[in-house]
Amino acid sequence: MFRATFNHLFIPAEDPRYIYYFLGIVTLAAVVLRLLVINNPIGYDEAYTFINFSSRPFKFILADYHAPNNHILNSLLIGVAYRILGDHIWIVRVPAFLASVFSVPAAYVTARRFFSASQSLAVSAVLATSTSLINESANGRGYPMILLFSLLLANFAGILVRQQSRPALIAYAITGALGFYTIPIFLYPMAGISLWVAATYLTEEQPWNTKWDKLRVFLLACAVSAILTLILYSPVILFGTGFESLVGNNIVKSLTWHEFVQSISPRITKTWSGWMAHLSPFIQQLFVAGFLLAVLFYRRVSNQRLPMQIILLVAIVIVLPLQRVAPLPRVWGYLELFFLFFAAAGITWLANLVFGKFSAPQRTETIVASIILFLVLIVSTNVIVKTLSPKALADRTIAPEQLAADYLTQHITPNDTIIATAPTDLQTAYYLKINGVPYDVFFQRDHPVKIQNALVLVRSTERRATLQAVLDFYNLTSSLDLESASIVFEYGPLQIYSIPAQ
Numbered sequence: 001m002f003r004a005t006f007n008h009l010f011i012p013a014e015d016p017r018y019i020y021y022f023l024g025i026v027t028l029a030a031v032v033l034r035l036l037v038i039n040n041p042i043g044y045d046e047a048y049t050f051i052n053f054s055s056r057p058f059k060f061i062l063a064d065y066h067a068p069n070n071h072i073l074n075s076l077l078i079g080v081a082y083r084i085l086g087d088h089i090w091i092v093r094v095p096a097f098l099a100s101v102f103s104v105p106a107a108y109v110t111a112r113r114f115f116s117a118s119q120s121l122a123v124s125a126v127l128a129t130s131t132s133l134i135n136e137s138a139n140g141r142g143y144p145m146i147l148l149f150s151l152l153l154a155n156f157a158g159i160l161v162r163q164q165s166r167p168a169l170i171a172y173a174i175t176g177a178l179g180f181y182t183i184p185i186f187l188y189p190m191a192g193i194s195l196w197v198a199a200t201y202l203t204e205e206q207p208w209n210t211k212w213d214k215l216r217v218f219l220l221a222c223a224v225s226a227i228l229t230l231i232l233y234s235p236v237i238l239f240g241t242g243f244e245s246l247v248g249n250n251i252v253k254s255l256t257w258h259e260f261v262q263s264i265s266p267r268i269t270k271t272w273s274g275w276m277a278h279l280s281p282f283i284q285q286l287f288v289a290g291f292l293l294a295v296l297f298y299r300r301v302s303n304q305r306l307p308m309q310i311i312l313l314v315a316i317v318i319v320l321p322l323q324r325v326a327p328l329p330r331v332w333g334y335l336e337l338f339f340l341f342f343a344a345a346g347i348t349w350l351a352n353l354v355f356g357k358f359s360a361p362q363r364t365e366t367i368v369a370s371i372i373l374f375l376v377l378i379v380s381t382n383v384i385v386k387t388l389s390p391k392a393l394a395d396r397t398i399a400p401e402q403l404a405a406d407y408l409t410q411h412i413t414p415n416d417t418i419i420a421t422a423p424t425d426l427q428t429a430y431y432l433k434i435n436g437v438p439y440d441v442f443f444q445r446d447h448p449v450k451i452q453n454a455l456v457l458v459r460s461t462e463r464r465a466t467l468q469a470v471l472d473f474y475n476l477t478s479s480l481d482l483e484s485a486s487i488v489f490e491y492g493p494l495q496i497y498s499i500p501a502q
Contacts, residue, residue: 005167009156012112018366019117022373023108023124029380030104030128034097036387037138038090041399044423045069046140047430050092051439054078063240068251071142072232073182078140087434092140099144100137104128106151107341113158114302115345118368122348125372126340129379131278136333142182143333149179150189150334154308157193161200161304164214169221176225181232184246185327189334191319192312194222200306254324263326271329275336286347291339293346301349309342348372400494404457405431407489407496412441412455419443420457421464421473424494428457443474453500454480460493467497478502 053061053075061075077095085091107127111120127133136144152175159168179186201214230237237243255263276284291309298307312335320327348368355364386392405428408418418441420428429439443449456470464470467485471477480499489496 008165009159009167009171010109012109012155012158013117015112015117016366019121019369022121022369023105025373026121026124026128026376027101027104029376030101033129033134033380033383034100034137036384037134038093038097040138041402042089042092042427042430043139044426046092047423047426049075049140050078050082051426051429051433054082054092055433059235062235065236065241065245065249068183068249071145071183072236073178074140074142074145089434093138096140096142096144097137099148100133103133103144103148103151103337106148106155110151110155110158111341111345113155114304114308115349116352116365118352118365118372119301119345119348121369122344122372123341125376126344127337129376129383130340131383132275132336134383143330145182146179146186146189147334147337149175149182149186150193150337153179153189153193154338157197158304160197160218164217169217173221173225173228176222177228177232180225180229184252185331188316188319188331189312190225192315193308194218195315195318196306196308196311199311200304203306251328252323252325255326257324260321260324260326267326267329271332271335274329275339287340287343290343290346290350293350294342297346297349301346309338312338398492399427399431400459400492401427402431403491404428404489404494404496405435405437408432408455409435409437411488412437413453415452416455417441417443417449417451417453418455418457419470419474419476421462421470424457424459424462443476445474448474451476451479451501453498455488456485456497456499458495458497460495 048067048069049071052067053064053070056064056079058076058079061070061072061079064070065072074095078092081091081094085094090097104124104127108120108124111123115123133144133147136147153172156168156172156175159165160172176186176190179190197218198215201211201218204211233246236246254260279287294301295307295309299305351368351371352364355367359367401424408428409432412418418425418428420442425442429442432441433439443451443454454476456467458467458470459465464473467482468477471480479502481502482499485497485499487495488498
């Protein structure tokens, strides 16, 4: 019974064995490419997550939502990994890494609900080698989990538009709740995919009472997902920072209509630029062409009746004005995922069409799948060579904050207070934390302490790039003897000044 349910949910079709071998190689390539960057220097947001949430007792992870950085499911998993596996930079990235890797076979399963085997393999191949997705896997945040849950939700939706089975309804509800528990921005993929399912029901050639019955059952599954989400967030709502911290923080607070309208165009431009940043002009044009093919010839490219990619955009047009927020570009990562999803399918459909003029359909599938695998190997080899070049290694592995933390660990005294501004403060604090030095040694605006000697970190590449700017931020200039300041550490753009109090 378990096997039958698993096959129903995750085995869309009986494909030739070589397809699964190819998919295994593509997934292995995804693992290798992500392992290359898993030890990249710590970023500000993931350092914030680790220091303020994941490294603290679990009751704080579950109930403290004072900042949206607490992607609770991700924070919990980091907390577990940290306690089991110890202090290593890659520990912070374990959930993101695994989610990014699992997204590759999940993409095949999901795509197979829509497309042929070779098209689905192409979708997995593009996601496996996407530079932006590889880089995101080395960021200990919840966004890769959002992408994985979006793919799984679309997979279960692909089942539900054909058969309203109980396992698929339950899986849809649970996946939705887990997505929301990772980050509330899961509202956007959940709304888009759910609208696609509902629209498919309402446009079927069936009696209206049958359509409404199917829609009612599906909406009940969505309601169950909402209830599960509330249960998961109940520690925050009942015992922690409260419901307002979830719906009223600065990230999701509604703007005025003028502010909202003014923010739309710049955010769209910035988001699109981010998607295209790692692609050559030719690849950009190829993906755009593939996506347009998938839109214009949807009924031939796909086996579904309604174009999901269009309905995903319709859902945003509905939800965003209701919220009146201006989400950051990373919020739309799931849209980038589905852009690549449909672009790869459109390109592969055209390739099948071309090769199909010279060979039988089954042989065409084999030829196209083999070309996809060959391209994956070529792209992966190129990425590996670039990533392991001496310059890339130097740029990626030498973090001034890590070296500064090593210095501070050996030289800090009980009379010293560290002063730094974002992002240098938390990035250095992370490395100090894994060296056994608590975050309490940093001067904090919300509970200032009397300073005997200040160790001031200044990074020339940041917004507050001078000693004076850092001290002015905390209003400490008058309390320190600047004439006695001396540089005690310097590496690249980062200096540490030792300054006694007046």
